[in-house]
Amino acid sequence: MLIDSHCHLDPTVFGGDDGVDDAIARARAAGVDRMVTIGSGYGFESAERALAVARRHPETVRASVGLHPHDAKLATDASLAGLIAMADAPEVLALGEMGLDYHYDSSPRDQQRHVFRVQLRAARARNLPVIIHDRESAGETLAILDEEGAWETGVLYHCYTGDVAAMEQIVGRGGYVSIPGIVTFKNGETMREVAARAPADRILLETDSPFLTPIPFRGKRNEPAFVTYVAQKVAEVRGVDVTALADQAAENTRRFFRWA
């Protein structure tokens, strides 16, 4: 089994509902059995749209809902509460992506922290795992996860770009890391090292489509079908068979998201 644990199947970037359905069909044809579409990162409405895709593809797709740190500036307590309430839908497996992004600083940092903590508390109250986006927060994301007791219900660092030492901090706390197509990039040496050394039971695979298109498709819009290239490269650096690696990552994904 092969799963894309993190894609943004948003109709606004995939050419409408038909474009999303076509991308899912191409993924199935490429041997991708399941996908988690992330309802976070394209404004508040991306959660609603992700849920709609999951409802249209009950065999293949589940959703997460959340507010991305880029969009933290859009949040009011009421709008955030409305978003979080969507997590009660059975198609929603997690809250996120959420976290801190001090690279782009698209929202003021105090707002990023506030929106992050509100979502962590909501996930804990609902016994849901969380998907973390962390960019250049210099350990602050980890500190907040510790303070909020987030590890109890499950923490996944998506598009993991830290080094091996930081990865060990995450898995040491019971967390998971997800490897994107950067692992195929020429300058992806650190990620290949992480992919090689992450414990077998903590590694997930993702595309983060429509971005981060793996080699050999760089320059093209990314899509879930291309998680096959991520799997191939991760298997190569770990020195294992690609089918076994895909199965192991799929098992980890299902355990993390509690997706039978």
Ligand SMILES: [Zn+2]
């Ligand atoms: Zn992200």
Ligand SMILES: [Zn+2]
């Ligand atoms: Zn993402």
